[in-house]
Amino acid sequence: MSKYDTYRSPDAPVPAQTKAWNMYGPGLENIGRDDQPEVFEVPEPGDDQLLVRIDAVSLCFSDVKLIQQGSKHPKLYNRDLRAEPTRLGHETALTVMKVGRNLQDRYYAGQRLAIQPDIYQNGVATAYGYTIPGGLIQYHLIGSEVLNADAGAYVLPIGEKLGYAEAALTEPWACVEGAYRQRRRLEPKAGGSLWIVGRPGDETAYAWSSGISAATIVLTDVNSSVRELVQQSHATVIERNNVAPGEYARLSQDLTDGGGFDDIVILDPRSAEAITEAAKLIAFRGTLNLVGREPLDGLPQIDVGRIHYHYTAYYGNSGPDIAASYGEAHNRSDLRPGGVTVFVGAGGPMGQMHIQRSIEMADGPALLIATDVNDERLEVLQQQFGLLAEERGKRFVLINPTKSERTLHELVRDLSDGRGADDVIVSVPVPAVMADAATLMAPDGMLVLFAGVPNGSLAPLNISDVYLHNAQFTGTSGSSLNDQEAVIRKAEAHELTPNRSVAAVGGIEAARNGIQAMMEGRYPGKIVIFPQISGLPLTGLDELAEKQPDVATALDPGNMWTPEAEQRLIEKFWQP
Numbered sequence: 001m002s003k004y005d006t007y008r009s010p011d012a013p014v015p016a017q018t019k020a021w022n023m024y025g026p027g028l029e030n031i032g033r034d035d036q037p038e039v040f041e042v043p044e045p046g047d048d049q050l051l052v053r054i055d056a057v058s059l060c061f062s063d064v065k066l067i068q069q070g071s072k073h074p075k076l077y078n079r080d081l082r083a084e085p086t087r088l089g090h091e092t093a094l095t096v097m098k099v100g101r102n103l104q105d106r107y108y109a110g111q112r113l114a115i116q117p118d119i120y121q122n123g124v125a126t127a128y129g130y131t132i133p134g135g136l137i138q139y140h141l142i143g144s145e146v147l148n149a150d151a152g153a154y155v156l157p158i159g160e161k162l163g164y165a166e167a168a169l170t171e172p173w174a175c176v177e178g179a180y181r182q183r184r185r186l187e188p189k190a191g192g193s194l195w196i197v198g199r200p201g202d203e204t205a206y207a208w209s210s211g212i213s214a215a216t217i218v219l220t221d222v223n224s225s226v227r228e229l230v231q232q233s234h235a236t237v238i239e240r241n242n243v244a245p246g247e248y249a250r251l252s253q254d255l256t257d258g259g260g261f262d263d264i265v266i267l268d269p270r271s272a273e274a275i276t277e278a279a280k281l282i283a284f285r286g287t288l289n290l291v292g293r294e295p296l297d298g299l300p301q302i303d304v305g306r307i308h309y310h311y312t313a314y315y316g317n318s319g320p321d322i323a324a325s326y327g328e329a330h331n332r333s334d335l336r337p338g339g340v341t342v343f344v345g346a347g348g349p350m351g352q353m354h355i356q357r358s359i360e361m362a363d364g365p366a367l368l369i370a371t372d373v374n375d376e377r378l379e380v381l382q383q384q385f386g387l388l389a390e391e392r393g394k395r396f397v398l399i400n401p402t403k404s405e406r407t408l409h410e411l412v413r414d415l416s417d418g419r420g421a422d423d424v425i426v427s428v429p430v431p432a433v434m435a436d437a438a439t440l441m442a443p444d445g446m447l448v449l450f451a452g453v454p455n456g457s458l459a460p461l462n463i464s465d466v467y468l469h470n471a472q473f474t475g476t477s478g479s480s481l482n483d484q485e486a487v488i489r490k491a492e493a494h495e496l497t498p499n500r501s502v503a504a505v506g507g508i509e510a511a512r513n514g515i516q517a518m519m520e521g522r523y524p525g526k527i528v529i530f531p532q533i534s535g536l537p538l539t540g541l542d543e544l545a546e547k548q549p550d551v552a553t554a555l556d557p558g559n560m561w562t563p564e565a566e567q568r569l570i571e572k573f574w575q576p
Contacts, residue, residue, distance in 0.1 A: 010110025026070030090129025316467025347377025
């Protein structure tokens with residue numbers, strides 16, 4: 001039996017000790033001890049635990065916040081990391097090595113799994129690689145904190161077709177997939193709080209074709225048609241008139257204890273200031289529905305952080321049916337088939353994934369415009385995806401707006417026949433960049449805020465287009481079990497190639513250097529650590545031909561990572 005076959009076997013040996021990169025506080029200096037991993041005893045699983053071998057870990061830039069904040073990170077809940085350390089590595093592929101007595105009907109030795117890190121326990125957000133120590137270790141135990149949480153087990157089976165890096169990459173790819181799967185609430189919340197704001201003098205005869213299901217309704221300056229609609233509901237109705245925008249916050253404090261309204265409806269909107277103030281009062285996962293025919297008198301300041309993290313939704317239509325704003329048919333979340341898509345901040349690992357997904361989509365956009373301020377990253381994009389786009393019949397255009405004779409806006413205008421982009425994907429966590437990217441949109445376009453900025457980050461957005469032309473503003477954070485399962489299915493069916501994202505690899509000792517390289521943006525794609533491999537320094541795939549030629553010959557064209565390359569790494573470096 002070859003070394004690789006032994007590695008894949010359910011009878012693969014388990015050593016007595018394991019190396020681990022524990023994190024004891026903020027800063028790179030607190031990862032490991034003296035810049036090296038620590039050595040611990042490999043534990044035996046309890047009745048409700050699995051002993052797992054970590055096969056691959058993809059490093060993620062979202063860990064930077066954890067590295068900077070340490071115990072102040074929201075998902076660590078101020079715990080003392082000196083006494084109770086955590087461990088990075090939430091994008092992880094693993095193999096079950098030993099199974100506790102109570103889990104033997106569900107798991108078996110040799111079973112391959114991927115972890116979905118966004119875990120909820122009794123409604124409280126935890127996360128593997130944050131609250132729960134993650135995958136930068138060779139062997140560790142997982143139990144009820146992962147296997148018996150609110151959604152059941154936060155692990156997914158991986159078939160034999162996928163390599164270890166591919167399996168680990170299904171999690172970041174799930175975040176990309178999740179960006180195009182509807183996360184916004186598409187209907188008013190049944191039993192929730194509803195605030196309807198009218199405009200004095202508006203005589204429109206409004207309708208609500210789907211019926212009103214709120215428990216509490218607050219009315220401000222509405223006309224008689226709205227009062228009649230509300231009377232048909234079984235809600236508690238409160239009327240507060242002549243409330244100026246500057247008084248909206250006090251109204252919310254009085255009536256919702258500051259929690260905000262689940263749903264807000266603005267009828268015949270005209271004032272950008274009023275929309276700015278009303279938008280601040282949308283509850284978590286709440287909606288703002290605008291119904292009107294006239295544009296606002298300016299651009300409201302909208303909290304783009306909350307669009308990303310809280311999934312606050314902006315809907316609208318021209319009326320008179322208020323309910324026409326809601327529903328799946330009126331609110332798309334995926335890229336427009338045959339359309340024009342712009343990727344802002346395209347050169348980073350996640351931007352690359354968005355581009356790859358759009359190229360590999362059977363009914364994706366016809367024209368892709370990738371923008372980045374780094375020429376080297378744009379060159380990598382061309383190398384990675386130029387031929388793929390050509391093979392799929394897509395036009396692929398790249399621009400560095402800081403060096404181009406044409407501005408990005410001019411380029412988008414010219415290539416879209418003056419319409420603007422159907423979709424704009426922003427992977428740069430800067431509110432001003434997000435606001436500027438929104439100006440690239442066609443009137444009925446979609447803005448996807450993939451990068452997160454802190455809640456409270458305001459940006460001027462053309463909200464008039466939401467109700468006049470059905471523009472969409474969406475955001476996403478993290479992924480779900482369903483997102484990751486969809487990615488696994490696509491990868492196994494060869495509809496998606498996660499290995500295109502790999503830019504550098506390393507063994508267990510290279511993990512800390514890999515984290516630093518990720519923070520510095522040293523590589524244009526994902527860094528993958530193979531914890532079972534010892535003695536392999538951090539190595540870019542473009543360096544393999546020189547440093548590991550026997551592995552490099554197993555790469556696909558364009559230095560693309562393959563399961564065959566993994567096999568050669570294991571044969572060469574793994575010590576059973």
